[in-house]
Amino acid sequence: MTNQPETLNWLDRGTSEIFPNQPQSKNPEENLTQLLAKSDRPLRIKLGIDPTGSEIHLGHSIPFRKLRAFQDAGHTAVVIIGDFTAQIGDPTGKSEVRKQLTPQQVKSNAEDYLNQLRPILDFDTPGRLEIRYNSEWLSQLNLSDILQLLGTMTVGQMLAKEGFAQRYEQENPIYLHEFLYPLMQGYDSVAIDADVELGGTDQKFNIAVGRDLQRFFGKKPQFGLLLPLLLGTDGVQKMSKSLNNYVGLREDALSMYSKLEKTPDAVIKDYFELLTNLPLDQIPSNPRDAQKLLALEVVSQFHGVEAAKSAQKAAQDLVQGGSTASADAVPEFSLSEIEFPAKLFYILNASGLCSSSGEGRRQIQGGAVRLDGDRITEVDLTFESPEDLKDKVLQVGKKKFVRLVL
Amino acid sequence: MTNQPETLNWLDRGTSEIFPNQPQSKNPEENLTQLLAKSDRPLRIKLGIDPTGSEIHLGHSIPFRKLRAFQDAGHTAVVIIGDFTAQIGDPTGKSEVRKQLTPQQVKSNAEDYLNQLRPILDFDTPGRLEIRYNSEWLSQLNLSDILQLLGTMTVGQMLAKEGFAQRYEQENPIYLHEFLYPLMQGYDSVAIDADVELGGTDQKFNIAVGRDLQRFFGKKPQFGLLLPLLLGTDGVQKMSKSLNNYVGLREDALSMYSKLEKTPDAVIKDYFELLTNLPLDQIPSNPRDAQKLLALEVVSQFHGVEAAKSAQKAAQDLVQGGSTASADAVPEFSLSEIEFPAKLFYILNASGLCSSSGEGRRQIQGGAVRLDGDRITEVDLTFESPEDLKDKVLQVGKKKFVRLVL
Structure with a gap:
């Protein structure tokens, strides 16, 4: 060759x-x-x-x-x-x-x-x-x-x-x-x-x-x-759904972007090589710039350039509006405040993502609610135990997130 | 049971x-x-x-x-x-x-x-x-x-x-x-x-x-x-055509009889048990009598009692007409006296089994000639080398035998 x-x-x-x-x-x-x-x-x-x-x-x-x-x-x-x-x-x-x-x-x-x-x-x-x-x-x-x-x-x-x-x-x-x-x-x-x-x-x-x-x-x-088998977003193990170190092809632009802009140094070169067509000598030397370029490139493939740029902006807004300056700062909500079994619309209200349980129901009906990137459509979805929700990201629309913790 | x-x-x-x-x-x-x-x-x-x-x-x-x-x-x-x-x-x-x-x-x-x-x-x-x-x-x-x-x-x-x-x-x-x-x-x-x-x-x-x-x-x-797998007429190895220690189901009565009346002591009880329905306590204690009874019984199954008895008589005649008193005494004819390739009818004459080559041809045509029990029907059958005939029994009708030796 x-x-x-x-x-x-x-x-x-x-x-x-x-x-x-x-x-x-x-x-x-x-x-x-x-x-x-x-x-x-x-x-x-x-x-x-x-x-x-x-x-x-x-x-x-x-x-x-x-x-x-x-x-x-x-x-x-x-x-x-x-x-x-x-x-x-x-x-x-x-x-x-x-x-x-x-x-x-x-x-x-x-x-x-x-x-x-x-x-x-x-x-x-x-x-x-x-x-x-x-x-x-x-x-x-x-x-x-x-x-x-x-x-x-x-x-x-x-x-x-x-x-x-x-x-x-x-x-x-x-x-x-x-x-x-x-x-x-x-x-x-x-x-x-x-x-x-x-x-x-x-x-x-x-x-x-x-x-x-x-x-x-x-x-x-x-x-x-x-x-090669692609390593996951943890940079350590093979990408797999069960290890929750994956980026699903169906995830929306913001969810994809948020995961990819945290790509660890250890795998970023592989990700560029395997997931984009960019010439490898054009990878920015600043790690933060490289992460953002990678995320923008990959999200563009699945959602188009415009949506990728919006996701980038939304992610930046999220950071600036958050309580810390870290890119992975998603506000946490402790499930210990809630009695289980619990309806999802109730959790939406309790966590502050929605102003009432009624708004929670409407947001689910409207398709704006996602759990770890998966759109939820069942209005009466009920969880039996806080374990079912542990460490998942609950999201309403593109800008409102909380990470559910025990 | x-x-x-x-x-x-x-x-x-x-x-x-x-x-x-x-x-x-x-x-x-x-x-x-x-x-x-x-x-x-x-x-x-x-x-x-x-x-x-x-x-x-x-x-x-x-x-x-x-x-x-x-x-x-x-x-x-x-x-x-x-x-x-x-x-x-x-x-x-x-x-x-x-x-x-x-x-x-x-x-x-x-x-x-x-x-x-x-x-x-x-x-x-x-x-x-x-x-x-x-x-x-x-x-x-x-x-x-x-x-x-x-x-x-x-x-x-x-x-x-x-x-x-x-x-x-x-x-x-x-x-x-x-x-x-x-x-x-x-x-x-x-x-x-x-x-x-x-x-x-x-x-x-x-x-x-x-x-x-x-x-x-x-x-x-x-x-x-x-x-069990039956041992051969050598009493040692598994019965098999390639070891030439077998009795074929197609062999004529005399050929079967002659092989079975030499059944070695080591296997005669197995042969009675596996090849006949005789009560085992009726096996004669005299080995020679046991061999003859076994041969008679088995030959009867394939050729009927009458043919079995005739075979027994023919085998006895053969022994009495032979040069020794041993049961396995089949006269020998040395192939060294013959020039090869040689026609079978010529060998029939040379060995004394037939009085002329012409009689040899007629006996083949009449179906009376066997080589190691296999009936020969090809009148002009020719052998290239004495090795092809070594140690085989050539037979005309039921009473005339020679063993071909080098």
Whole structure:
């Protein structure tokens, strides 16, 4: 990738690994740069998603941003909805993640997932996006096909896979059907003729299985392009909803902005590289300026430049109107003053966010009330215990916040 | 099985193991004797065969003799032809045994196999025999069914299976599809509602998988009835064609008789127990008498009492006409006297079995010539080298033999 640094910058930006990768080779089968330069047709870039219905966050957006870069270079994004496994769930019933979904649930989850990606992917340019449900081909496989798929790998190879190796050593049960999942994901690549598959660094094994299966079926093996897992806003752990260190793609501009303008030093360079297209040498040297630029850039992608600027201004107002000069100063309200169970509209009044319970009800009805960024619409929402609200930010409109504490 | 020893003698005779087995239990789910006594319908007794087209021998006949005992007690033998795997072969192409067969080959092999069993099984009494091809249900399975099957077992359980454990330890590749074979055999039990499955002692794992799958599908789990592997006529190794220590079910009466009347002391009691229905306390104490009785009994099963007696007489004549008094004295003819390649009719003349090459041709045409028990019908059969004939018995009619030596 040394021969065309300007045009191919987008390929390497934020990329952990491309495989195979023989940078000196002119062979488009072992050098993706060569393939991109020489291909006389749009390449087919695969990315799979699990339609299990979770809200997605900036961490999920990373491979989709790379997918968009391929789209912008004229290639076809092929998004695979993993509806097949979602519809059968986990045969052992042991996995929460693999609980069985109806085709309707899968479809609505998939649509919801894709809608959250509208600001990132190019949905409109003809030929740039293909959305495929893998039940299309997986449900057609019979026992003889599956024996063939299984016959391409040995137990030793499968147990060498990270995760399996560990579980086997620790004598945690690995159910046999789990061995089929990498093969099914790999077969998706056969079915859609993938030229490149994108995934997190934890996907290397599965993407390599796809290469093997493509070869087995007489097709050209895909490249793997691996992307790092994004650290959360705590700068320490992987971004995840359960750790509450995430920025959801659905959050409003102010909520996004407020989180991102506190991005820790440790990860700010990664965030610029992975979440924006800004040249990295343009990152301001003043940390506070860098945080604000990052927040403005990312919020602009999802809400537009105007809304991003308003969010920036609102956040500044909030700081100036607050009791301290710190950027993360959100006034606190102690739940110990309230008797539980308690209605939300009562808490709105008690905390001073609304002037009465009646105004609290009206604000909920009007859609102005959010709890940790999630819009609340149930007027009579009741909480059983202060624990349910601990450390959450309750918000009315764009400017009024309190952090609920015990 | 202590409460009805007379009637159930047939069940225990020659049986290595029945599982589950709680002899004191009155519960027909854990005591097969109870199930046999209490069932108000014929039980379904499963035995699977591999239609790979091999000639079968007395070793193969053991589970079929037990199957016949169940038939005689009023139960239904369900013979499963494993046509599904025979038709797909081994996806890795690594196994000779699992080479791919056409449906025609499978059908003809299966018919040939069953024909060899006509003297043993009851083919005629209505309701006593069901012949099923497992492609009937296995070809209907889709990926979702198979994930379910695989989800019933863990990698650890599968690797604990004899054979797999060893191969895994020695780092010999185990292909993933091999894990499906026990599950497929087990699913056969689900499909045909087996009450009992018969098999060699090496089948315990697979039969137990069948129990698990029946439970998984909400059915009553089968019993396993395991039978020993028969030692060969050398009294040392497992009977097998490749070790040439076997008695084929297709051999003529004299050939069978001659082999069996030399049964070594070490195995004669097992042979009586496994290959005849004679009360074991009636085995003659004189070893020579025991050998003759065994030979007569077994030959009678396949060729009738008359033919068995004739074979006994012919064998005696052979001994008396020979140069020594030993029972295994077959005259020898040295192939060193012949120039190779050589026509068989020429060898018939040279060895003195026929008075001329012309008579040799006529005897071949008439079907009277056998080589190691196999009838020869090709008049111009030519042998390239004396090695091809070394230590084989060449025979014309029932009385004329020579052993060909180098």
